[in-house]
Amino acid sequence: DQQVKQNSPSLSVQEGRISILNCDYTNSMFDYFLWYKKYPAEGPTFLISISSIKDKNEDGRFTVFLNKSAKHLSLHIVPSQPGDSAVYFCAASPESGGSYIPTFGRGTSLIVHP
Amino acid sequence: KAGVTQTPRYLIKTRGQQVTLSCSPISGHRSVSWYQQTPGQGLQFLFEYFSETQRNKGNFPGRFSGRQFSNSRSEMNVSTLELGDSALYLCASSLVPGAGTEAFFGQGTRLTVV
Numbered sequence: 001d002q003q004v005k006q007n008s009p010s011l012s013v014q015e016g017r018i019s020i021l022n023c024d025y026t027n028s029m030f031d032y033f034l035w036y037k038k039y040p041a042e043g044p045t046f047l048i049s050i051s052s053i054k055d056k057n058e059d060g061r062f063t064v065f066l067n068k069s070a071k072h073l074s075l076h077i078v079p080s081q082p083g084d085s086a087v088y089f090c091a092a093s094p095e096s097g098g099s100y101i102p103t104f105g106r107g108t109s110l111i112v113h114p
Numbered sequence: 115k116a117g118v119t120q121t122p123r124y125l126i127k128t129r130g131q132q133v134t135l136s137c138s139p140i141s142g143h144r145s146v147s148w149y150q151q152t153p154g155q156g157l158q159f160l161f162e163y164f165s166e167t168q169r170n171k172g173n174f175p176g177r178f179s180g181r182q183f184s185n186s187r188s189e190m191n192v193s194t195l196e197l198g199d200s201a202l203y204l205c206a207s208s209l210v211p212g213a214g215t216e217a218f219f220g221q222g223t224r225l226t227v228v
Binding site for chain 2: 004006034036041042043044045046049089091095100101102103104105106107
């Protein structure tokens with residue numbers, strides 16, 4: 001049973017428009033949420049994170065929104081650029097109980113068209 | 115500074131054989147985690163080491179093992195290889211373990227079992 005779900009395997013967006021990547025989770029023990037970006041033939045790179053005590057975190061063109069009651073988070077990229085084309089992984093981790101290992105979603109492939 | 119280095123990049127093994135993969139973390143990073151990525155799956159956590167001690171282990175059979183050396187370099191071993199072990203194995207390092215801690219990934223080792 002997947003605890004972190006990215007229900008859209010792919011997303012296509014026009015350059016300059018907003019990209020919205022979604023992620024749902026089931027475990028209410030998750031305290032931190034992270035987004036990673038992965039280009040082909042490279043390892044994932046950290047993008048942005050958010051703690052469960054916040055509902056929004058912004059870093060340049062990237063903003064992550066967290067809705068704890070809905071167990072849903074989203075990554076907004078504005079404006080989208082062709083270089084943003086990559087696979088985006090959502091990850092969630094608990095803080096308590098001695099285990100903070102992140103659980104990853106299966107990823108969403110974003111394609112930004114020029 | 116140099117990133118996370120994984121060797122080898124590609125490997126082809128036969129069923130029943132064993133394999134050892136190597137990971138050199140970023141200088142100063144003491145926490146190393148290993149993940150398996152298979153087509154259609156997200157990253158699945160294998161194990162995590164900190165100061166030469168395994169701190170967490172994912173839900174994988176005992177054929178998967180690892181260790182960390184005093185210089186923080188880590189190896190993972192898979193014995194009695196099965197076709198289903200074909201995957202991209204990713205290593206990630208971080209300064210210290212912890213929820214929300216940014217992890218830096220290597221490029222991975224692509225293992226093919228035939």
